[in-house]
Amino acid sequence: MLKVNDLSYFHENGQGISEINFELKTGDHLALIGESGCGKSTLIKAIYGLFDLDEGSIHWKNDRVLGPAHNLVPGFPSFKHLSQEFDLMPFTTSEENIQKYLSRETPQENKKRSDELVALFDLEDVKDQKVKTLSGGQKQRVAIAQVLAKPPGVVLLDEPFSHIDQFLKHQLRRRLFQFLKKEKIICIFATHDADDVLPFSDYTMVLKNGKPLDFRPTTEVYSKPKNFYCASLFGDVNLLDPKEFGLDSKTPEIIIYPHEIEIIQEGDFQAEVKSRYFKGSNYLVEMKYQSKSIFAISEVNLEKGSKVNFQFSQKRIYSRLN
Numbered sequence: 001m002l003k004v005n006d007l008s009y010f011h012e013n014g015q016g017i018s019e020i021n022f023e024l025k026t027g028d029h030l031a032l033i034g035e036s037g038c039g040k041s042t043l044i045k046a047i048y049g050l051f052d053l054d055e056g057s058i059h060w061k062n063d064r065v066l067g068p069a070h071n072l073v074p075g076f077p078s079f080k081h082l083s084q085e086f087d088l089m090p091f092t093t094s095e096e097n098i099q100k101y102l103s104r105e106t107p108q109e110n111k112k113r114s115d116e117l118v119a120l121f122d123l124e125d126v127k128d129q130k131v132k133t134l135s136g137g138q139k140q141r142v143a144i145a146q147v148l149a150k151p152p153g154v155v156l157l158d159e160p161f162s163h164i165d166q167f168l169k170h171q172l173r174r175r176l177f178q179f180l181k182k183e184k185i186i187c188i189f190a191t192h193d194a195d196d197v198l199p200f201s202d203y204t205m206v207l208k209n210g211k212p213l214d215f216r217p218t219t220e221v222y223s224k225p226k227n228f229y230c231a232s233l234f235g236d237v238n239l240l241d242p243k244e245f246g247l248d249s250k251t252p253e254i255i256i257y258p259h260e261i262e263i264i265q266e267g268d269f270q271a272e273v274k275s276r277y278f279k280g281s282n283y284l285v286e287m288k289y290q291s292k293s294i295f296a297i298s299e300v301n302l303e304k305g306s307k308v309n310f311q312f313s314q315k316r317i318y319s320r321l322n
């Protein structure tokens, strides 16, 4: 069990994180999301034990995670940290880097483990290549393999796919999170991509100005967002006055995702198509309703300037009306 109690840490310039509380069980995945500079990397580094906390504590099983004032080697030994800089040894091969944290007493076992990770992260072609000659995406994959080679209790991944192209990313991400579940490793990862968060995290923490705005199961953070900022981290979103649309809601404003608005032949409200954005399987449509912009999803490419009708999918937004 990982327990973070009332953690605060401030850099010398006064920027930092505070009021951080959460617990994770073996194998849980937590996504940290929030605008740039909200404190995701600072929190990841603090949990890893790179800072002497101003307040609060971090406990892993029966141990307390302490900062550099208490340790010669930075970082808590049962944890691994993938930083945005990767921290690889440039003049040794990918394979040697992956084996860095493995015990040297069992070379066959080490080889078996690194072969498994080389295959998992598609590194066969570059395993004998020196790290300094690899591309950014290849280095990032070696760095992920390295932090997982000797299974940590907790792995802290700071934007783990930031250098990896779309072509590989989807498959790699599925493989990584399946592997972490199989090995029952707690994973805390910082990301800007909703596609990392929704399918792969059990819990989500939303940070703003160094403070948590939300920490709940990811399904709840998404389906009952605390506010517009939290919902916006998942993509385009509408903030509407429910009374204006005849919705019986206790809140003065309601958050509605574009896919919760149905564009139909005969509908309650009429709007004009302002813009549409091709998304592959559908279009994001920006409609003008009275003086407001409203975003909806359309299966077909609606003509700019055309009049459309829309209504709300009451079933989908029901949980937010109360």
Ligand SMILES: Nc1ncnc2c1ncn2[C@@H]1O[C@H](COP(=O)(O)OP(=O)(O)OP(=O)(O)O)[C@@H](O)[C@H]1O
Pocket: 011, 012, 013, 015, 016, 034, 035, 036, 037, 038, 039, 040, 041, 042, 043, 190
């Ligand atoms: N070593 C440092 N010294 C002083 N200020 C710092 C340091 N590291 C981060 N900060 C500041 O702390 C705040 C949080 O930074 P942090 O890197 O944790 O944000 P982040 O959410 O990870 O951002 P991004 O998504 O851009 O990576 C920012 O205002 C940043 O400028």
